[in-house]
Amino acid sequence: MDDFLRDFIVKKWKIGSFTFTFLDALLAVCITGTGIFLRLPVMDYTATGPEKIGAIVLEYLLAVLCGAIVHRCTGSRNRAFLTYTILVIYPTIAANGALWNVNAVYYVILFFAGFYLYIRGFRVLGWISGLAGTAIALYRIWQWQMALSVAYPVSLSRGWPNFYEIIGKTAFVDLFDKVSLLVLAGLLLTLAYCFAKKKVRITPDLALQLFLFLAVLIPYFAPYMPAWAGYTADIAALLYFMRRKDRFYLPMLHLIVSYSAYAYMTNGETKLPMVVFSVILLGILVNVGVDLYREAAAQTAPAAAGLTGTEQADEASVRETEAQGAKS
């Protein structure tokens, strides 16, 4: 009997082209249930209505979608399944909808759907989805600001531990809110210019790194970012870890920062000063930025990009460093 059960749990089942074991099915069912039971005790904190229920359903869909993205990027069924299981019980996702009723998933899912469509080759659809997500996100944040503007002091950060936690978030608020957007626009423009001029080939790996980089960069410098501004980066960091195991610390750290921001808003305090989380985020931003630079350099076609000799030498040196790193 024991052997039968041992064999049974690892026996492969096949439905069409899809194979799975009993253990897979067991975890899938149990984790899905766990996700629900995880949310139930905290749902009373805010009013539960159709929007919250819809958000929870979408959170599950988002987990499936992210599993599909990981499968697409890595080709590994196990990692894709693991992504689903982790995201179903991911603290910031669960707390965002069930506990806090913010329901950011309504627009975040559009970012990831856009990303998935993009790497599947449906680039226009991908962009449309991403832009639709951005429009909804801006509307939701604006709506939230309107509701809070009386109750909260004027500050450049509305809960997200970004750059302004370091330099001071209450000085020149009405000027820095515009200036920071312009600086951000300038940085993105410079990034786009360099990518375009160097004719960087956007592979799924590079797209994932770029996605994560932007998900960390934009809320780090944009003004009035709410505590859940790291929602997209939380998930993107997990996907990045599924692609690169040596970056295991990125989703861990980002999740800690993100949930601490939630805690600051819900509890009114955190055990560590918020500025510590800002410094951690800066570290994450630099780490992902360096990875992006290396990947972009590897995806540059020097001759095709019409680079000068020095630029080609630069690219060659980056590739050489990469190769040495891979060897070691």
Added chain:
Amino acid sequence: MNKLTEKREAIKFDRADILYLAAITVIGLAIRLILRVVTTDDWVMYWDPWISDLKEMGFSYLATDRYDYTPTFVYILWAISKLPINPMTAYKGLHIALDFVAAVIMGKIAWKVTGSKIKSIAAYGLMLLVPTIWANSALWAQCDIIFMTFLLLCFYYFFEDRPNLAMFFYGMAFVFKLQSLFIFPFLVILWVNKKVQLKAFLWIPVLYFLSIVPAWIAGRPLMDLINIYMAQGAQDVWSLSIKWPNIYQIIGNQYFLLEYASSGTWLILGILMILMYAMARKRYRITNEFIVQMALFFAILTPYFLPHMHERYGCVADILAIIYALMNIKKFYFPLAHILISFNCYMAYLSHLGSDEPAIYYGVWAFAELGLLILVGLDVWNYLKNPDNQLPDSQLSVKEKEAA
């Protein structure tokens, strides 16, 4: 070919370059236009009354001792006082225009040292986005961009292997700000290594003297004008560090004010003497990167030990760190960290923190600055220790030849 003498062709722009340059220029300008409305204490307490007096008294104001900046800066204020527009707009407009000039020079430096058009154009764009640059001129109404522009020109002409012109621009920088002296020791090392002639150093006193002549003619005593930097140094002595994260933010900046002010100055002079002695004992190959490395090292080191350093005194290191990263992308963290440190100090002043500590204590920033100092110091050390960079001593060679 020696990197120092390598000539580059002029940059040829295509449509994408022009589009980017136009867009980033508009962004840079928009940032500054938004910030131009801020009236800071420096404007209210110094520049505005000075300009008002200049309007009232004309050039004879220069005979008075009401200003403690060099006369060259006051000539600019005099010119502003003659303009039929709002003085603050004119003042900030001039410095904003210089931001763009400095960005162009930064782009040219990038082109010179990397030969990469993309890096050159991006350097121009990024220079316009650097917070310590736009905050200095457009927000704070400070004038550091003037001497920084001249310093950038100084480096550009060193890279062009035109040391005489480079020293002229260094002299111009000195005419405007004493902070240009932070990096002076690197010029001595260049002289030791035959990259600059001693006579080129004459630009510094000559230009300074020429700059004070009109004020002297106006009636201010010559000794007063010669000692203007000394008088400047005697002010703001209420703290050993005026919000700059240096050694005094670690050991305490409110104790032994008079004693440490004097001892600290002698200490940094001693440190610089030892360093110059160590670096002058041998001859080295002088590359562009080594020039920047040395200048950056001294730009961080000197204000780290000098007492009474202000929030803005990291600005020279800010721009040098950018050039250093342009030359060696692996050093990207230098401008990132240094500008963050520098901008934090700006904000500590501009947010009226007074004696309160910022979110991250000055002591922590001081350790970060020390870390950067050590890292660039190690870069210099490794360069000097590399046998490929050491040239045979000329006297020793003669003796060896005689012995042979």
